[in-house]
Structures are given as structure tokens and as C-alpha cells.
Amino acid sequence: MEPLHASVPGEKTKITTSLVDTASAAIQTFGPPNKIHQHLCVFHMYADDMTRQVEAHHYCCNVNEDMRQCLIYDRPEPDARLIGVEYIVTEDLFLTLPDSEKPLWHSHEYEVKSGVLFMPGVPGPVERQDLDKMAKTYGKAIHFWQVDKGDELPLGLPHVMMALTRDGQLYPNLARDMENRYGVTFEKEKMNRANMEGLAHGVHPKANAAGIGLKTVLREIECKPSGISSLEPVPRAPI
Amino acid sequence: MDPVHASIAPEVPGEKTKVGTSLVDTAAATIQSFGPTKQIHQHLCAFHFYADDMTRQVEAHHYCGHVNEDMRQCLIYDRPDADARLIGLEYIVTEELFLTLPDTEKPMWHSHEYEVKSGVLFLPGVPGPVERKDLEKVAKTYGKTIHFWQVDKGDELPLGLPQVMMALTRDGQLYPNLAKDVESRYGVSFEKERANRAYMEGPTHGIHPKANAAGVGLKTVLREIECKPSGHPESVPRIFV
Numbered sequence: 001m002e003p004l005h006a007s008v009p010g011e012k013t014k015i016t017t018s019l020v021d022t023a024s025a026a027i028q029t030f031g032p033p034n035k036i037h038q039h040l041c042v043f044h045m046y047a048d049d050m051t052r053q054v055e056a057h058h059y060c061c062n063v064n065e066d067m068r069q070c071l072i073y074d075r076p077e078p079d080a081r082l083i084g085v086e087y088i089v090t091e092d093l094f095l096t097l098p099d100s101e102k103p104l105w106h107s108h109e110y111e112v113k114s115g116v117l118f119m120p121g122v123p124g125p126v127e128r129q130d131l132d133k134m135a136k137t138y139g140k141a142i143h144f145w146q147v148d149k150g151d152e153l154p155l156g157l158p159h160v161m162m163a164l165t166r167d168g169q170l171y172p173n174l175a176r177d178m179e180n181r182y183g184v185t186f187e188k189e190k191m192n193r194a195n196m197e198g199l200a201h202g203v204h205p206k207a208n209a210a211g212i213g214l215k216t217v218l219r220e221i222e223c224k225p226s227g228i229s230s231l232e233p234v235p236r237a238p239i
Numbered sequence: 240m241d242p243v244h245a246s247i248a249p250e251v252p253g254e255k256t257k258v259g260t261s262l263v264d265t266a267a268a269t270i271q272s273f274g275p276t277k278q279i280h281q282h283l284c285a286f287h288f289y290a291d292d293m294t295r296q297v298e299a300h301h302y303c304g305h306v307n308e309d310m311r312q313c314l315i316y317d318r319p320d321a322d323a324r325l326i327g328l329e330y331i332v333t334e335e336l337f338l339t340l341p342d343t344e345k346p347m348w349h350s351h352e353y354e355v356k357s358g359v360l361f362l363p364g365v366p367g368p369v370e371r372k373d374l375e376k377v378a379k380t381y382g383k384t385i386h387f388w389q390v391d392k393g394d395e396l397p398l399g400l401p402q403v404m405m406a407l408t409r410d411g412q413l414y415p416n417l418a419k420d421v422e423s424r425y426g427v428s429f430e431k432e433r434a435n436r437a438y439m440e441g442p443t444h445g446i447h448p449k450a451n452a453a454g455v456g457l458k459t460v461l462r463e464i465e466c467k468p469s470g471h472p473e474s475v476p477r478i479f480v
Contacts, residue, residue, distance in 0.1 A: 010309025010336060017308060020373050021280035024365050028282045032316040032323040033302045037264035039271045050469040059276050065260060066253025067396075069325040071314060073275040080275040082312040085325060085387065087397050093253060101398050121270050130263050142387055142401050144328070153310075154330050155344050157459060158385050158401035169469055213466030216400060216459050218347075223456030226293040226412050 008081065009152050035061040038130070039076060041178070042117040043170060044084070044141050044161040048213035053174055054148050054161075056141070058086060066090040074147045076120065083154075084143035084161065091199050094138040094207075102206035103214065105138040106163040109198035115189030116164060116175070120182055124192060135196050138207060139163065157216045165208055251324065252395050278304030281373070282319060284421065285360040286413060287327070287384055287404040290347075291456035296414055297391050297404075298421065299384075301329060309333040317390050319363065326397075327386035327404065334442040337381040337450075345449035346457065348381040349406040352441030358432030359407060359418070363425055367435060378439045381450060382406065400459045408451055 040058040057080070060070035072084035094105060111117040112135040119127045141161040145154035164170055179185060283301040288294075300323065303313035311331040316323035337348060354360040355378040362370045384404040388397035407413055422428060 008306045008310050009339070010307040010333070013305045013308050017305060017373075017376075020369060021305065023369050024282070024362055024373070025280040027366075027369075028362070028364050029319075030279055030282060030302055031319055031321040032300070032325070033276050033279045033314060035321050036273055036276050037268040039267070039273065045469075047466070048464055049467040051467055053469070057275070059273055062256045062260060062264065063251050063322065063324065064253040065256050067251050071276065071325070076272070076274055078274040078278050079306065081306065082275070082314075082328060082330075085328065087325075089396065090253070093396065096252070097396065097398070104400075119267060119271070122267050123270075126263060126266050130260075130267070133260075140397060142385075144330075144385060144401075153332065153336065153340065154383060155340070157347075157403075158387075160400075160461075171469070209466070211466070213464040215462045215464050217462050218403070219458045219460050221291055221456040221458055223290070223452070223454070224292040224294055226288075226296070226414070 007152075036071070037061055038119065039121075040070070040117060040119055041076075041182070042111055042163070043174065044072075044143065044163060045169070046143075047160040047162045047209055048215040050162075050169060052148050053171055054083070054143065055174070055178065056084065056086075056143075056161075060086075060088070066093050072141070072143070074145075081145055081147060081154075083145040083147055084141060086139050086141040088134070088137050088139045090133075091136050091138070091201065094204065095201070099206055102204060103209045103212075104160055105140045106161075106208045107165065107199065107203045108137050108139060108163065109135050109203060110165045111163050113190065113193050113196055113198065114164070114167070115184075115186035115193060116170065118182070118184055118189065124189075128193065128196075131193065132196050135193075135198050136200065138204075157218055159216055160209075160214050162208060165203070250395070279314070280304055282363055283313070283360060283377075284319075284363055284425070285354055285406065286417065287315075287386065287406060288412075289386075290403040290405045290452055291458040293405075293412060295391050296417055297326070297386065298417065299327065299329075303329075303331070309336050315384070315386070317388075324388055324390060326388040326390055327384060329382050329384040331377070331380050331382045333376075334379050334381070334444065337442075337447065338444070342449055345447060346452045346455075347403050348383045349404075349451045350408065350442065350446045351380050351382060351406065352378050352446060353408045354406055356433065356436050356439055356441070357407070357410070358427075358429035358436060359413065361425070361427055361432065367432075371436065371439075374436065375439050378436075379442050381442075381447075400461055402459055403452075403457050405451060408446075
């Protein structure tokens with residue numbers, strides 16, 4: 001299925017709004033987002049439903065040598081929708097996570113070695129320098145906007161996402177569509193990456209949700225009030 | 240117990256970024272374009288608290304871009320520095336768009352009227368008159384905020400489930416020490432800004448009763464279920480290799 005390019009409802013941005021934006025942009029600095037140095041393209045699946053496969057454009061930066069944080073958009077255009085985030089850590093860091101946390105993370109070895117994960121526009125030799133490392137990492141991806149359902153706005157709860165872990169999962173039409181648009185060939189890349197090693201300790205059995213489905217649900221509970229003794233307790237109710 | 244200030248944040252574990260890594264990054268950065276992230280045009284500072292626990296209040300640095308006139312998408316970091324941690328995101332919509340949301344969706348969104356009119360929400364470094372042109376609009380909007388890194392607990396890595404967050408809706412909720420810390424660091428005075436913003440109006444139809452979680456607590460939990468397989472002819476389960 002072709003990715004849906006539905007517009008977000010609402011008026012086109014007014015000139016006056018853009019002017020105020022430009023004024024702030026001229027004065028303020030955007031240290032954290034300006035650190036983004038890499039665009040990666042790959043597919044995610046919902047952790048409770050492998051039939052829902054989403055093209056995910058990652059914009060990543062290194063927090064340090066062992067960790068990256070990525071913003072995920074539905075396409076690489078200025079009007080793209082921010083649909084998720086992903087954190088990427090080395091195997092060393094992953095192994096420090098509590099066992100209850102590990103299932104929320106997925107391995108990258110297959111995605112990299114199959115050729116499906118790539119950096120648009122970057123020449124193979126440069127790309128492979130980084131992907132060599134990526135193959136040894138784990139990621140935690142969360143999506144908030146179900147664009148694959150055609151949602152015009154980010155509705156519902158955030159969802160934990162998973163990644164491809166073996167042949168036969170990715171829908172061929174999605175793969176071909178991506179290959180055509182970017183002029184890449186996954187099979188060819190797979191051969192180029194055949195020498196890459198994966199994780200030193202193999203894919204951890206608790207990663208990739210240990211193969212079960214994970215679904216986020218919302219529970220209504222008592223909201224703990226802020227309890228400031230010097231202030232009158234004030235509930236968080238609409239005015 | 241005093242809430243944790245953003246200024247005393249633990250470091251993310253791991254080695255400092257190697258020069259070799261930075262070089263590959265720079266090479267990629269000169270070739271690739273970053274259209275979506277270049278849309279970011281505004282830095283906003285505000286506080287969020289967890290939708291199930293108002294004692295956990297977090298300083299939130301928003302980096303926002305307009306999708307269109309009615310909607311913005313913001314990245315949230317724990318501080319405005321290059322080594323900041325990405326801790327959440329927020330979508331901001333006009334009242335018109337908010338009213339189109341299903342009733343089941345509305346509780347996850349919060350109003351901005353109080354945050355703006357109290358002076359607590361501000362654009363660091365932007366002169367008052369310019370700032371107020373935009374905040375006039377923000378006062379009428381609703382936001383949906385999700386955080387995924389519990390830095391206020393001192394988590395060194397993003398553990399646990401994403402959580403819905405809420406915003407301040409009246410006096411007496413924000414911890415005074417957090418307020419004073421932000422005021423000192425940015426040289427702003429919330430009281431003074433409150434006076435400057437007294438003319439602003441909130442949503443035309445008033446704050447929707449279903450917004451702000453309608454006053455209840457909301458907590459995201461995980462349920463294990465059967466994972467629906469991809470239904471591909473040679474169907475392959477999603478298990479580890």
C-alpha cells in the first residue's frame with residue numbers, strides 16, 4: 001500500500017505566523033535539534049500487529065558514542081509529520097537494562113544486514129562505516145501518530161514498535177516502493193554488507209518483545225495531588 | 240522532597256563521541272538534507288507533570304515547528320544545550336481542531352490558557368512584544384504531550400513506557416522552587432509577565448470539560464497479547480533469530 005500523504009487539517013501557515021517564527025528563529029538558538037546529523041530510512045511494525053508496517057524516516061544524533069536519539073517522520077519533506085522517536089544503544093548499554101525493560105527494545109542486526117536499513121544519498125562506503133556499528137545496536141521505538149490508519153491527527157496512545165528480524169516479514173510491495181523511490185537495491189546491499197558482524201552476544205532472547213505482542217493501554221487512576229503543604233491543595237481540574 | 244532540577248541531570252552512560260564517529264556524521268550531514276527538522280523555529284519553556292502524579296514536575300524545553308496554521312509539533316528536551324536528552328514530544332492544535340477530536344481522545348490533551356496567562360510559559364531570549372504575538376495564539380490552543388524518559392527519577396536511559404503528561408491549569412500547582420530556579424536562570428519574572436499578558440483571552444468556548452484528563456489520573460500500562468502475524472504467504476513470526 002502506498003504511504004498515505006493526507007494533509008493535516010487546518011489552514012496553511014499564514015505569512016504573519018511565519019514572520020514571528022522567523023523573528024524568534026533569528027534570536028533563539030536550537031542547540032538540541034541542530035545536532036541532528038543523519039537521516040536513516042527503515043520500516044517499523046506495531047508490537048501487537050505485524051500487518052501494520054510503517055516507513056520510518058529517522059533523523060538521528062549521537063548523545064555519546066554509545067547512544068543516539070532519533071526523531072521519526074513519515075517522509076523526508078519539510079511538511080512531514082512527526083510520528084515517533086527511537087533511542088539506539090550499543091549492546092553494552094542494552095545489557096545493563098533491567099530484564100523487564102529489554103522486551104521493549106528491538107535488535108538491528110537483521111535490518112542492517114538485509115540491506116533494508118539505509119541512509120538516503122550517502123555513498124556505500126561511508127554508509128557502511130556507520131551501519132557496521134548499527135548492526136550491533138538495539139533500539140526502542142515509539143510511535144504516536146497512526147498515519148498508516150489514515151489518522152489526520154495524532155490520536156490514541158503511544159505504541160511500542162518493533163523492527164524486522166528475519167526474511168519473510170516485510171511486505172514485498174513496500175520494499176519495492178522504497179527501492180524505486182531511492183534507487184537502492186536491498187539484495188545488492190545485503191551482499192555488500194555480508195561481512196558485517198552482528199551482536200557479540202547474539203540477539204538477546206528478551207529483545208524484540210521475546211516474540212509476543214505488546215499493546216499499550218490507558219488506565220484511569222487517582223491522580224496524586226502535588227501536596228505542597230504551604231499551599232492549599234488544588235486539584236487538577238478544568239477551570 | 241525537592242523535585243529534581245534540570246540543572247543537576249545525571250549523564251547518559253557511555254563513551255564520549257569519538258572523532259571518527261563525528262567525522263562520519265559530518266560527512267552524512269553535508270550530503271543529506273534534514274527538511275523535517277529544519278522546520279523548527281521556536282524554543283518554548285514550560286513545565287509538565289505526569290498525568291497520574293502531580294508531584295512529578297518536569298522542566299520541558301520545546302522546539303516547535305508549524306505543520307500548518309492550526310498545528311505545531313514540538314520536540315521536548317530536558318535542557319536547551321546541544322547534549323540535551325530528548326525526553327518527549329508535544330502536538331499543539333487550535334481550539335477548532337481540538338473540538339474535532341473524538342471524546343475518548345480529548346482527555347489526553349491539556350489546555351494552555353493558564354500556562355500562558357500566568358507567565359510560566361515563555362520563549363527564552365525573545366523580546367516581550369514579539370513573544371506575546373505568538374503566545375496570544377498559544378493561549379487558545381490545546382496540547383498532547385508524551386514523555387518517554389523519566390529524567391526526574393534520575394533514569395540514565397529512557398526506561399519504561401511512554402507516559403501522557405499534563406500541564407498547569409491553576410495557581411498552587413507548580414512547586415515554588417522549580418519556578419524560582421527557571422526565573423533565575425532565564426532572568427524572567429512570571430508575575431511581571433502575568434501582568435503583561437492580562438489582556439490575553441483563552442479558548443473561545445472556554446476550557447473543554449474533557450480536556451486535562453477531566454481531572455482524573457491517567458497511566459500507560461502494557462498488556463501482553465498474541466502478536467498478529469504479517470499474513471504473508473510464507474508467514475514468519477517475529478521472534479528473535
